[in-house]
Amino acid sequence: MRNDLDHLPADKQRELARVVQIIFEEFEDGLALATQAWRKKGRIQKIILYGSYARGSWVDEPHTAKGYKSDYDLLIIVNDQRLTDRVKYWLGVDERLMREYGITATLKTPVNFIVHTLQEVNDGLAHGRYFFMDVAKDGIALYESDDKELHTPKPKTPDKALAMAQEYFDEWMPSGASFLKGYNFYMQEGDWKKAAFLLHQGTEALYHCVLLVMTFYTPHVHNLAFLRTQAERLDRRLAYVWPNERHIDRARFEKLKEAYVKARYSKHYKISETELSWLGKQVEELGRVVHEVCAERIAELKRTAGVPA
Template sequence: MRTDLDHLPPAKQRELERVVQILFEEFGDATAIATSPWKKQARILKVILYGSYARGGWVDEPHTAKGYQSDFDLLVIVNHEKLTDRIEYWSTAEDRLDRELAITRTLRTPVNFIVHTTAEVNAGLSEGRYFFMDIARDGIALYQSDPADLPEPQPKTPAQALAMAREYFEDWLPSARALEEGAAFYIDKSRLKEAAFSLHQATERYYHCVLLVCTFYTPHVHNLGFLRTQAERIDPRLIEAWPRETKADRARFEKLKAAYIKARYSKHYRITEDELAWLGAHVEALGRVVEVICSEHIEALERSAVA
């Protein structure tokens, strides 16, 4: 696996050093009070940069009319399955990365990271999941306790890939659409918080759909910002679903993100019918793009299977 970052500007290289430092510091704090043997041996084995900053072709234009900026995408590999618990071991790292981006501004680039064990990564490669195969091919190790490469991927046959993509598509797309319909029902009943939660779930499932169909992998998170970033790496047409030129556009998306928790549990969560109408229109637009991308991908798999 590559370890060089010579293709990145020096400022980006320094940022990545800072990000790795934060991950280690917060992980160390989260595992500091160790009583069980497995926790005493808790280790980060690898930190791998993947996505546009690994391949090249990233976008860093937050102040332009489009306002789009690629994120750093990182895979953290740990030595025990319990260490993949995002709430218990990684939430403070997420909070700190967000704080250093938005408040202290010691970071200029948003960061997304996923956490898996070696066994999970190896299983993904042995099962021919494109997501892990792309990381094995293009990833750059920012840290590794063992320089051994990831195992050789075992790609699916064209027929296997087609069958799996169809199964994901036929499951997740109708599920997302049903939740869109549920949001409309709740709006009609003036149950606005329930409508917001339903739109959140529809959006989440659209992103899971396109990720699963196109990469055979989706992270187990409910954070729409994270899922949006992962999905937009697949096809830039997904970027157009969410305007982000103005503060109001970004604020409405943030309100949708917050709906997963706050629309269910917080008496202070407020959303208007106008905001729901705007969000509903863009969730619908997202669904249309997801259907096109997935259909095109399945058609390509069909051609490959026939050939």
């Protein structure tokens, strides 16, 4: 695996070094008081940069009308599957990275990361999951504790790739539509919290749909902001669904993101009919774009497999 960052500007190279430092500081702090033997042996084995910054195709145009800015995408590989639990072991890293980007501005680029074991990554490669294959092909090691290489990818046959993509589409697209029906029902009932939760679920299903159809992989998270960035790096059309120019629009998306937990459990969660109506229209547009992107991908797989359109 490559380990050079010569294609990146010097400020980006320094920033990535800072990101790696933050990850280690927060991870080690989280295990500092560990008493279980396995936690004491917990280690980060690799930190791999993938996505647009690894390929050299990043976008950094925060001052344009659309304000799109690529994130750093990182795969963190740990030595124990129990350490992949994001809530138990990675909240500190999440919060620190968000604070240093959004509040103190010591980081100029947002950071997303996923956590897996080496076995999980190699299983993904063995099953021909495009996401892991892209990581193996384009990834750049920012840190490695040893010289263990990722396994050689085993691409799916065209027929199997088509069948899997179609299966994911047939499962997740209707799932998203079903949640949106529930959202519309509770909008008519005037139950804004239930409407917000189901709209969140519909949005989540749409993002899972496009990620699975395009890459055969989706992270096991409910964080819409994280799913959104993972999807938007696949197709720029997805980036334009959510307006970013106005604070009010960004705040509305934040309320949708929070609905997974707060709309169900917090008496302080407030969202208005106006906010929900606007969010509902954006999610409808998201569904249209997801359908378009997935349909194009399936048509491409059909051509590759020699199946009539």
